[in-house]
Each structure stands twice: as C-alpha cells, then as structure tokens.
Amino acid sequence: MMLTQLIFGIAGGLLFAMGLRSALIRESLLARILAVNVSGAGIFLAFVAIAYRGLEETPDPVPHALVLTGIVVAVSATALALALRRRLEEADDE
Amino acid sequence: MEITLWHLLDSLLAILLLGLAWSALSGTDLKRGVVLFMAFGLLLSLIWARLRAPDLALAEAAIGAGLSGALLLLALRDREKSENKAGQPMSLLRLATVLLMLLLAASFALAYVTAVTSNTGGRLAGLAFGNLEQSGVSNPVTAVLLNFRAYDTLLELAVLLAATLGILALGSERRPFRRPGVLLGALVTWISPLLVIVAGYLLWTGAHAPGGAFQAGALLAAAIVMLRLGGMTSEQLPHPLLQGWLLASGIAAFMLAGYLATFHDLAFLQYPAGWAGLLILLIESAAMLSIALSLGLAYLGGSPSGWDERSSRGKRS
Amino acid sequence: MTELLGSLFILASLAFFAAGSIGLLRLPDVHARLHALTKADNLGLGLLVAGACLIGGHLLLALKLLLVWLLVMFASAIAANLIARHAMKDGEES
Amino acid sequence: MNNLLTLPVMIPLGFSLLALLWPRRASSIGILGLLATLLASAWLAWRVAGSGPMLLALGGWEPGLGIALHADALSSTLLLMSSVVALAAGTYSTGYFRERSDRARFWPLWLLLMTALHALFLSGDLFNLYVTLELIGLSAVALAALGGKRKAVEAALRYLILGLLGSLLFLAGVALIYAGYGTLDLMQLRNMLAPEPVAWIALTLMISGLLLKSALFPLHFWLPPAHANAPAPVSAVLSALVVKAALYLLLRFWLDIFDDVVTTFAAWLLGSLGAMAVLWGSWKALRAVRLKLLAAYSTVAQLGYLFLFFPLLAALPVGAARDTALGALILMALTHGFAKSALFLATGVIQQKAGHDRIEELGGAARALPVTVFTLALAGVALIGLPPSGTFQAKWQLFSAVIATGQWLWIPVIATGSLLAAAYVFRILGYAFASAEGVKYRIADGREELPALILAILATVLLGFGSIWVWEFVTPGALAVGEVP
Numbered sequence: 001m002m003l004t005q006l007i008f009g010i011a012g013g014l015l016f017a018m019g020l021r022s023a024l025i026r027e028s029l030l031a032r033i034l035a036v037n038v039s040g041a042g043i044f045l046a047f048v049a050i051a052y053r054g055l056e057e058t059p060d061p062v063p064h065a066l067v068l069t070g071i072v073v074a075v076s077a078t079a080l081a082l083a084l085r086r087r088l089e090e091a092d093d094e
Numbered sequence: 095m096e097i098t099l100w101h102l103l104d105s106l107l108a109i110l111l112l113g114l115a116w117s118a119l120s121g122t123d124l125k126r127g128v129v130l131f132m133a134f135g136l137l138l139s140l141i142w143a144r145l146r147a148p149d150l151a152l153a154e155a156a157i158g159a160g161l162s163g164a165l166l167l168l169a170l171r172d173r174e175k176s177e178n179k180a181g182q183p184m185s186l187l188r189l190a191t192v193l194l195m196l197l198l199a200a201s202f203a204l205a206y207v208t209a210v211t212s213n214t215g216g217r218l219a220g221l222a223f224g225n226l227e228q229s230g231v232s233n234p235v236t237a238v239l240l241n242f243r244a245y246d247t248l249l250e251l252a253v254l255l256a257a258t259l260g261i262l263a264l265g266s267e268r269r270p271f272r273r274p275g276v277l278l279g280a281l282v283t284w285i286s287p288l289l290v291i292v293a294g295y296l297l298w299t300g301a302h303a304p305g306g307a308f309q310a311g312a313l314l315a316a317a318i319v320m321l322r323l324g325g326m327t328s329e330q331l332p333h334p335l336l337q338g339w340l341l342a343s344g345i346a347a348f349m350l351a352g353y354l355a356t357f358h359d360l361a362f363l364q365y366p367a368g369w370a371g372l373l374i375l376l377i378e379s380a381a382m383l384s385i386a387l388s389l390g391l392a393y394l395g396g397s398p399s400g401w402d403e404r405s406s407r408g409k410r411s
Numbered sequence: 412m413t414e415l416l417g418s419l420f421i422l423a424s425l426a427f428f429a430a431g432s433i434g435l436l437r438l439p440d441v442h443a444r445l446h447a448l449t450k451a452d453n454l455g456l457g458l459l460v461a462g463a464c465l466i467g468g469h470l471l472l473a474l475k476l477l478l479v480w481l482l483v484m485f486a487s488a489i490a491a492n493l494i495a496r497h498a499m500k501d502g503e504e505s
Numbered sequence: 506m507n508n509l510l511t512l513p514v515m516i517p518l519g520f521s522l523l524a525l526l527w528p529r530r531a532s533s534i535g536i537l538g539l540l541a542t543l544l545a546s547a548w549l550a551w552r553v554a555g556s557g558p559m560l561l562a563l564g565g566w567e568p569g570l571g572i573a574l575h576a577d578a579l580s581s582t583l584l585l586m587s588s589v590v591a592l593a594a595g596t597y598s599t600g601y602f603r604e605r606s607d608r609a610r611f612w613p614l615w616l617l618l619m620t621a622l623h624a625l626f627l628s629g630d631l632f633n634l635y636v637t638l639e640l641i642g643l644s645a646v647a648l649a650a651l652g653g654k655r656k657a658v659e660a661a662l663r664y665l666i667l668g669l670l671g672s673l674l675f676l677a678g679v680a681l682i683y684a685g686y687g688t689l690d691l692m693q694l695r696n697m698l699a700p701e702p703v704a705w706i707a708l709t710l711m712i713s714g715l716l717l718k719s720a721l722f723p724l725h726f727w728l729p730p731a732h733a734n735a736p737a738p739v740s741a742v743l744s745a746l747v748v749k750a751a752l753y754l755l756l757r758f759w760l761d762i763f764d765d766v767v768t769t770f771a772a773w774l775l776g777s778l779g780a781m782a783v784l785w786g787s788w789k790a791l792r793a794v795r796l797k798l799l800a801a802y803s804t805v806a807q808l809g810y811l812f813l814f815f816p817l818l819a820a821l822p823v824g825a826a827r828d829t830a831l832g833a834l835i836l837m838a839l840t841h842g843f844a845k846s847a848l849f850l851a852t853g854v855i856q857q858k859a860g861h862d863r864i865e866e867l868g869g870a871a872r873a874l875p876v877t878v879f880t881l882a883l884a885g886v887a888l889i890g891l892p893p894s895g896t897f898q899a900k901w902q903l904f905s906a907v908i909a910t911g912q913w914l915w916i917p918v919i920a921t922g923s924l925l926a927a928a929y930v931f932r933i934l935g936y937a938f939a940s941a942e943g944v945k946y947r948i949a950d951g952r953e954e955l956p957a958l959i960l961a962i963l964a965t966v967l968l969g970f971g972s973i974w975v976w977e978f979v980t981p982g983a984l985a986v987g988e989v990p
Contacts, residue, residue, distance in 0.1 A: 003097065003101045003104070004100065004101065004104050004145075005210055006207060006210070007101065007104045007105055007108050008104065008108060008141070008145065009203070009206045009207070009210065009684075010108075010199075010203045010206070010207075011108035011111060011112055012206075013198075013199045013200075013202035013203040013206060014112055014199045014203075015111070015112065015115055016198075016199065016202060016673070016677055017195040017196070017198040017199035017202065018112075018115055018116065018119060018195060018199075019115070019119070019673075020195070020198065020670060020673070020674075021191050021192070021194070021195040022119040022120075023666065023670055024191070024670070025188075025191055026119075028122075028124060028174060029174055029662065029666075030124050030127075030128075030166070030169060030170075030174060031119070031124065031127060032666050033166075033666070034118060034119065034127055034128070034131050034166070035119055036666060036669045036670065036673070037131070037162065038115045038118065038119060038131070038134070039670075039673050040673055040676075041115075041134070041135075041138055041158070043673060043676050043677050043680055044138075044150075045111075045138070045141070046202075046206060046677075046680045046684075047680050047683070048141075048142060048145050048147050048150065049145065050210065050217075050680065050683060050684045051145070051147070051219075052145045052146065053216070053219070055100070055146075058146070058219075058223070058234070059145070059146045059147065059219075060216060060217055060218065060219035060222070061219065061222050061223075061234035061235045061237070061238050062217070062218040062219065062222055062238055062242075062243075062683075063683065064147050064149055064150055064235045064238070065235050065238035065239045065243060065246075066243075066246075066632050067147075067150055068149060068150060068153050068235065068239060068308060069239070069246055069247065069250045069632075069636065070676070071150070071153050071154060071157050071158055071308075072153075072157065072250055072253070072254060072308055072385075073250060073253050073636065073639050074158070074162075075157050075158070075161060075162050075165075075389070076253050076254045076256075076257035076258075076388075076643060077257065077639070077642075077643060077665070077669055078162055078165060078166075079165055079257055079258075079261060079389070079392035080257040080260050080261060080643055080646065080647065080665065081662060081665055081666065081669075082165055082166070082168075082169045082395075083260070083261040083264050083392070083395060083396065084264065084646075084650060084658055084661055084662040084665065085169065085172060085174065085662060086169065086172045086264075086268075086395060087264045087265055087650070087653060087658050088655065088658050088659055088662060089172045089173055089174065090265070201706050201709075202677060202681070202706070202710075204702065204706065205681045205685070205702055205703045205705075205706035205707060206680075206681060206684060208685070208701075208702050208703050209681055209684035209685030209686075209703045210684050212685065212703070213684065213685055213686065213687055215687055216687075217683065217687035217688070218569065218570060218687065218688065218689075221567075221569065221570040222570060225566070225570060241564060241566075242564065242566050242570050242571050243571065243572055243632075243633075244563070244564055245563045245564070245572045245633065246572065246630075246632065246633055246636055249620075249621075249624060249633070249636045249637060249640055250636055252518060252617055252620060252621070252640055253636065253639050253640045253643055255521075255613075255617065256614060256617045256621075256640060256643045256644040256647060257643050257647070259525070259610070259613055259614050259617070259647060260614065260643065260644070260646065260647025260650070262610075263610040263614070263647060263650075263651060264650060264653060264658075265653060275496075277489045277492055277493070278489060278493060280489070281485070281486065281489045284485070285482075285486070288482075338525050338526050338528075339526060341525065342522040342525055342526055345518065345522060346522055349515060349518065349519060352511075352515075353515075356508045360565060361508065361561060361562060361563060361564060361565045362508050362511045362515075362561065362563055362564075363563050363564040364563075364564045364565035365564075402606045402609075404528045404529075404609070405528035405529050405531070405605045405606045405608075405609035406529070406605060406606070
C-alpha cells in the first residue's frame with residue numbers, strides 16, 4: 001500500500017460525504033446539482049487512487065475506464081437536471 | 095513506508111481540493127459556487143495527471159470542468175424560487191448533519207484503508223495488460239472501454255441518448271446569443287476549426303496514447319459551444335433528420351459491430367480476429383459524433399428548430 | 412546543463428505566477444487585477460513552456476508546447492478584454 | 506453460444522433508435538419492438554425453464570476482465586413480467602398520447618427504459634449494474650416529465666436528484682468492493698465475499714442506495730409525487746417495474762451474492778421498516794383525495810410487504826419451507842406489478858374521460874366506463890389479497906412462514922394492512938358505483954381499456970390459479986447463477 005493511495009482515497013471519502021450532505025440539506029436546486037457532482041467526483045477519486053500503483057508502475061487501466069464512463073454519465077445527468085430546472089422556471093410564468 | 099516530497103504535494107493537492115469543494119458547496123452565492131466548482135474540476139484534472147491517468151485528465155478538463163461548467167454558467171441565468179433562501183438549517187441540526195457526514199466519510203475511509211492494505215495485488219490490471227495485444231489497440235484504457243468492457247460503453251451511450259432525448263422533449267432551445275463583438279468573433283472563428291482538428295487528432299491517437307472518442311466528442315461539442323457563443327442559431331446545425339441519425343450513430347455502430355461477430359459463431363461484441371483495431375476506430379468515430387451532438391444540444395438547452403416537425407409530414411423538407 | 416537551465420526557467424515562472432496571484436488577491440479593482448493576472452501569468456506560462464521545452468529536449472514536443480502558449484495568450488487576451496469591457500459597462504468598483 | 510441473452514436488451518435498444526429516426530411511425534415501431542422483446546423474453550424463460558441458468562461472456566473475454574450476462578429463473582420471470590407490462594402500457598399509450606409529436610417523444614425513451622430494465626435483470630457485473638441503474642433513472646425521469654406540467658417537472662427533478670444519490674451510494678460500494686476483492690464479476694464475488702468490514706460497509710452503502718430507489722419507508726417520500734404526476738402509462742411502469750428493479754437487485758445481493766455477509770439484525774431492520782411502510786402507505790392511500798395518489802401510496806405499502814419476507818427468510822433453514830417463502834415473495838412482486846400497472850392505466854382512462862381523478866367525484870363512473878371500473882375492482886382484489894389473486898396465495902404462504910418461524914409480531918401488521926387495503930379499494934368502488942353525474946359517458950376505444958383489463962386478469966386469475974406454475978419454475982433454482990456450468 002502507498003501513502004498516495006491513502007491520501008487521495010480518504011480525500012475521496014470526504015468529498016463523497018460532503019457532497020451527499022449538501023445534496024440533502026440545500027434548498028437551491030442548482031446547489032444540489034453541484035453537490036451531486038462533487039459527491040461523484042469523490043468516488044471517482046477513490047477509484048483512481050485504487051488504480052495508482054506508484055510512480056514507476058503503469059496504473060490499473062480498469063478503474064480509469066470506469067471513471068471515464070462515470071464522468072460521461074455525470075455530465076448527462078447534470079445536463080438533464082439543468083434542463084428540468086429551466087423548464088420549472090418557465091412553467092412558473094404560465 | 096517513507097514519506098517523500100511527493101506525499102507533501104499529494105496532501106497539498108488533496109487539501110486544496112477539499113477546500114475548493116467545501117467553499118463551492120457551503121456558500122449561498124450560486125455564481126461563486128459554480129465558478130469554484132469549475133476550479134474544482136480543473137484541480138481534479140491536475141490530480142488525475144498526478145495519479146497517472148492522462149485519459150481522465152483530458153476528459154475531466156473537457157467534460158467535467160469544461161462542458162459541465164458551460165452548462166452551469168448558462169443555468170445561472172435561470173431564476174430559481176428557492177434561490178434566495180439561506181439553505182442552511184438550524185445550527186443544532188446542522189451540527190448533526192456534519193457529524194453524520196463525518197461518520198459516513200470515516201466508515202468509507204475505514205473500509206477503503208482495510209481494502210487497499212489487505213489487497214495489494216494488481217486486481218484486474220494483470221489480466222488487462224495480458225490481453226492488451228489481442229484487443230486491437232495499445233492504449234490500455236481504450237482497450238478496456240472499447241473491447242473488454244465495451245458493453246458498459248454501449249449502455250453509457252444509451253444513458254447519454256436518454257438524457258439528450260429528455261432535454262429535447264422538454265421544450266425548445268434557449269434564445270441564441272447576440273452577434274458578438276470583433277474580438278470574440280475572431281476568437282470563435284479561430285478556435286472552432288482548431289477544436290475540430292484537435293478532436294480528430296485525439297480520436298486517432300486514442301488507439302495508442304491518451305485520448306479517444308469521449309475526449310474528442312467533448313472537444314467537438316466545445317466547438318459547438320464556441321459557435322453558439324458566436325451567435326450561431328440552430329438552423330445552422332445539420333438538418334434535424336440528419337441530427338437524428340447522428341445521435342443514433344454511436345449506438346448503431348456498436349450494435350452492428352457487436353452482432354457482426356455472432357454470425358461467425360462468436361459472442362456478442364467479440365471482434366473477429368484481426369478486425370478489432372478497425373472496428374474500434376469505426377465505433378469510436380460514430381460515437382464521437384453522437385457525443386458531440388448530444389452535448390452540443392444539451393448546451394442549446396432544448397429542441398433545435400425543426401426537431402418536432404420531423405414527426406409531421408411536409409414541413410421543412 | 413539544459414536540465415538545470417530548464418529548472419531555472421521554471422523557478423522563474425513560479426515567481427511570476429505568485430506575483431499574479433498576489434495581485435489578484437490584493438489589488439483594488441477589476442482592471443488592475445486583470446492587468447496583474449494576465450500580464451504576469453502569460454509571462455509565467457512562457458517561462459514554464461521554455462523550461463519544459465529545455466527539459467523535454469524534443470523538437471516536436473517544443474512545438475506543441477509553443478502552440479499551447481500561443482493559444483492561451485490568444486484566449487486570455489480576449490477574455491481579459493471581455494471582462495474589462497463588462498466591468499466598465501457595469502461601472503463596478505469592487 | 507448464448508447470444509440469445511442479448512436480445513431482450515438489444516431489441517428495445519435497436520427499436521428505440523428506429524423510433525428516433527422515423528418519428529412519424531414511432532408508435533408502430535414501438536409496438537413491434539415490444540412484441541419482439543416479449544417473444545425474446547418468453548423464449549429465454551422457456552430455455553431457462555428447460556435447461557437451467559444461462560451465461561454469456563460478452564466479447565469472449567473471461568468474466569472479470571469482461572462482462573458476463575446471466576439469466577436464471579428469477580431474472581427471466583421478471584424479464585417476462587416487464588415485457589408484458591411494457592407492451593400493455595405501450596399499447597395504451599397510443600390512445601393516451603393523441604398528438605403525433607408526443608408519441609415521437611415518448612417512444613424512444615420508453616424503449617430505452619425497457620433496455621435499461623432488461624439490462625439490469627441480466628447483468629452480472631457490479632459496475633455494469635451501476636450504469637443500468639443510471640440509465641433506468643435518467644430515462645424514467647425524462648418520461649415522468651413528459652407533458653411539462655409544473656408539478657410533473659418538479660417531481661421529476663426531485664426524483665432525479667434522489668435517484669442520483671442512490672446511484673452514488675451504490676457506486677461507493679462498488680469502489681470498495683473493487684478495492685478489496687479486485688473484481689466486479691458477481692459470480693466471482695459470490696465465492697470471495699466474507700463477513701468482514703469491507704464487505705459490510707460496501708454492502709451497507711449499496712443496500713442504502715437501493716432502498717432509496719425502491720422507496721422503502723422512510724425513504725419513500727419522493728415516490729408519491731413522482732408517480733402521481735407522471736403520464737398514466739409512465740406511472741404504471743414506474744410503480745410496477747422501476748421500483749421492482751431496485752428490489753430485484755436487493756434480493757439478488759441479499760440472498761445470493763452477499764449471502765454470507767448479511768446479518769439477522771439487518772434482516773429484522775428491513776422487516777420493521779417494511780412493516781411501517783405497510784401501515785403508513787395504506788393509511789395515506791385511504792386518506793388520498795386523488796386516485797393516482799392513492800395508487801402511488803398503495804405502492805409504498807405493497808413494497809413494504811415484500812420487505813416483511815426478509816426476516817422470515819433469514820430465520821427459515823435452507824430447504825422446502827424457505828423455497829416456498831421465496832416463491833411467495835416473487836409471486837407477490839409479480840402480482841403487484843400486474844395489478845398496480847392495471848390500476849394506473851385504468852386511472853388514466855378515468856382521468857382522460859372525466860377530466861379529473863378526484864375519488865369523491867367518481868359517481869357515475871360504473872355506468873359510463875363499466876370495463877374500466879371492472880378493471881379497478883379486479884386490480885383491487887389483487888391489492889387486498891382476496892382469492893383467487895396471486896397475492897392471496899402469497900399472503901397465505903407469508904402467514905405459514907410467520908407461524909413456522911414464530912415471528913408473530915408481523916401478524917397484526919399484515920392484518921391491518923389488508924383491512925386498510927380493503928377499505929381504500931371499497932372506497933373507490935363505493936364512489937364509482939354511486940349514481941351521481943360526476944363522470945359523463947364517453948366512448949373509450951379498446952386500446953385504452955383492454956390493456957388494463959388484461960393486466961388485471963393476469964394478476965387476479967392467471968397468477969392465482971397458475972401460481973403453482975410460478976412456484977415450480979421459480980423455487981428450485983431461483984438464485985442459481987452460481988451453478989451455471
């Protein structure tokens with residue numbers, strides 16, 4: 001095990017929990033969408049930290065691919081959420 | 095376990111990242127939150143580079159920070175009813191949520207540390223590198239994405255399609271921007287073609303070096319964002335019927351390539367020997383176009399002009 | 412030898428980045444901050460690129476890095492102009 | 506080669522693209538696609554019944570490096586149910602959405618949702634399951650927001666954010682499992698997992714995410730607004746299939762993959778939450794003003810019953826009694842799936858014909874829409890658990906299991922829940938049979954009323970009299986993924 005893995009893994013756990021908390025307690029929808037993204041980034045960080053195997057070694061490519069998939073899923077969800085939020089505001093005026 | 099200068103750098107990066115996240119999430123000023131979130135994304139992309147994940151660094155900079163940022167900045171224009179509420183519960187409750195949060199983080203960290211210390215093996219890395227030669231590409235991440243775990247990527251394109259169709263079903267696009275001044279106009283005309291070239295380069299190079307369909311698609315989408323900022327209207331996009339084909343092309347290419355093998359008595363998504371490299375390039379090209387248009391339409395914020403008329407005969411031939 | 416020279420360039424670039432960041436934090440209004448940031452950072456990036464070229468020691472790499480520098484200068488000049496114009500229109504002091 | 510396994514996933518995906526490309530023919534393409542999907546699912550179930558569980562290593566890579574699909578009795582049963590419900594609700598939708606452009610928006614998303622559900626039922630890989638969960642979430646949200654009414658959009662957005670949180674909890678568990686065990690393949694994990702902190706914490710995270718998605722009390726709060734404000738065919742599928750998908754995964758993890766990791770205490774916790782869901786959901790359903798809201802709260806209650814099985818299954822020794830209880834659980838989930846989708850579709854008919862779905866103003870409905878009110882009654886029979894419905898059989902076995910294990914505590918819960926269910930069903934029927942002028946006579950065509958009726962008959966009659974067939978198919982090898990040759 002390496003200290004680097006540990007540092008980023010724990011940071012990932014903190015980000016995950018921090019995002020989850022904000023997503024649950026914030027009123028503003030935009031803030032909640034940001035929070036979900038931060039939370040996801042925390043898990044991605046843990047994944048990439050698992051893959052890291054030292055300065056000289058090539059890292060494990062599998063978690064990298066998973067995170068790449070995760071990033072695209074996250075941006076899709078964000079885009080849909082923002083579109084719904086915009087539609088909500090328009091529906092207000094009707 | 096000795097402590098080196100690298101660990102100091104790592105700690106610094108981690109603390110900076112946590113600080114950025116905290117200030118992006120805790121303030122009540124949404125604009126500030128969005129800008130800090132974009133900085134968070136850029137720092138994350140630096141950390142990916144530090145952790146030797148250049149493919150992710152590219153993707154994060156282009157998608158995580160870049161396109162998400164562009165979408166969020168645009169969303170700041172929409173008013174929100176709850177926006178002005180403080181959004182912070184009473185102090186006692188707040189303390190409780192902080193404690194819960196720490197508990198969650200601590201249990202995650204506990205399991206993580208136990209897991210990483212007890213399993214120091216390479217996990218799937220050995221298998222992935224062992225089969226790299228048969229995968230048709232030499233960039234291991236591309237091999238995982240487009241060959242070993244191609245099914246994930248196929249479903250991921252479906253996720254992107256679902257989100258895009260959801261956005262298109264919600265109503266029509268945002269109003270286009272005004273024509274820009276001379277300077278921004280110049281930037282748009284210079285940068286957009288460059289983005290297209292770099293996207294092509296990333297797609298090609300993804301087979302053996304960092305890059306690939308997702309990064310390339312994000313760059314193409316960035317070109318759409320730039321053009322949009324330069325006052326592009328959705329009439330200047332391809333014809334709506336063609337847009338449908340472009341959106342479908344990534345998944346369609348994947349499915350065709352997947353079933354091609356089944357006629358040779360192979361498993362779904364198994365590429366015939368010697369064909370893997372070519373098929374992966376074809377799938378990636380189609381996927382890049384789908385991704386670019388999906389993300390571009392997400393930036394437009396709704397259905398482009400002529401989209402809904404596709405279902406009725408005659409109009410806008 | 413070239414590596415030492417490269418490192419020196421990079422160290423010098425750090426000084427410029429630091430100056431730019433301090434300017435961003437300490438200067439009174441938007442225009443002054445922009446001035447500090449874009450000027451110092453562009454120069455800093457130039458030095459960084461020069462240093463990286465020397466250490467990398469590869470012509471193609473140097474060309475790519477040079478292209479990066481040019482692009483960043485181009486974009487940041489225009490961005491700075493846009494921000495400044497916007498600030499002027501708003502008549503903002505902060 | 507078992508490439509047949511890909512068809513229930515790839516047929517709807519392919520037809521979704523076709524519906525996107527030919528929007529004018531979206532409905533015909535969609536119905537055709539669902540018919541083909543049903544055929545493929547039936548074929549798959551038949552094969553599984555005949556020759557046991559099936560496995561396909563996608564891309565020809567060994568599972569672990571690659572992704573494996575597998576089908577056993579449980580997954581193929583659910584696959585079959587979802588294909589039938591989707592076809593019925595899809596047929597109904599052609600009458601529900603009158604505008605061609607609405608249909609063009611509806612069909613590609615509908616077929617994507619089917620792709621996602623079927624991919625989840627067949628997937629054998631943890632991360633792939635995460636992707637399918639997200640695909641289910643996003644397509645379901647997009648469908649729930651169709652029509653763009655403020656309430657629907659608001660509920661959809663809340664549903665989206667909570668769904669994302671559920672997926673993230675799940676993904677956090679996946680990360681820990683990969684860190685600790687170095688693989689994502691369910692079959693490999695099944696043999697590797699041991700009762701230790703990593704597995705406990707990972708399982709807790711994943712189960713919490715799934716509980717949020719399957720709306721177990723007290724995490725149910727997002728469900729009623731989302732299900733009650735979506736278009737009728739969408740509500741039917743959200744209640745009948747989408748929450749069941751999370752439940753399926755829960756079952757799969759609890760009884761199969763993480764079998765050695767789960768504790769009796771955790772089973773009791775789930776059971777108690779289930780009991781509260783039964784009471785709370787039934788009570789809110791009884792108090793509901795609108796028919797759709799009633800149906801949504803009834804879903805909360807009916808899901809609660811399914812969780813009552815967890816402590817019973819934990820207490821029963823492996824053997825015939827446990828198998829019977831497991832069969833009852835699956836039978837109950839199936840019956841609820843058919844009955845609830847029938848209820849939502851019938852509600853949709855009433856809402857469109859009467860212009861509202863306020864329960865107290867349903868007078869005259871029995872005369873104006875006899876078929877639909879009959880459907881409501883049949884679905885009600887299944888929801889209460891009267892004979893001959895599948896629920897009756899399942900509750901009977903639930904009682905037997907309670908007696909066998911001596912967990913008497915659950916008896917008053919089940920009894921109260923059933924009484925409350927009877928009360929809310931008869932409340933609807935009481936108003937519907939009243940001879941007021943609340944609902945005027947309008948002609949409803951067959952494709953609107955028949956799908957709901959067929960689903961209700963499936964729930965009450967076929968699953969009731971045919972329950973022995975379900976038992977025989979499901980119990981011996983329900984969770985036999987590990988035994989694939």
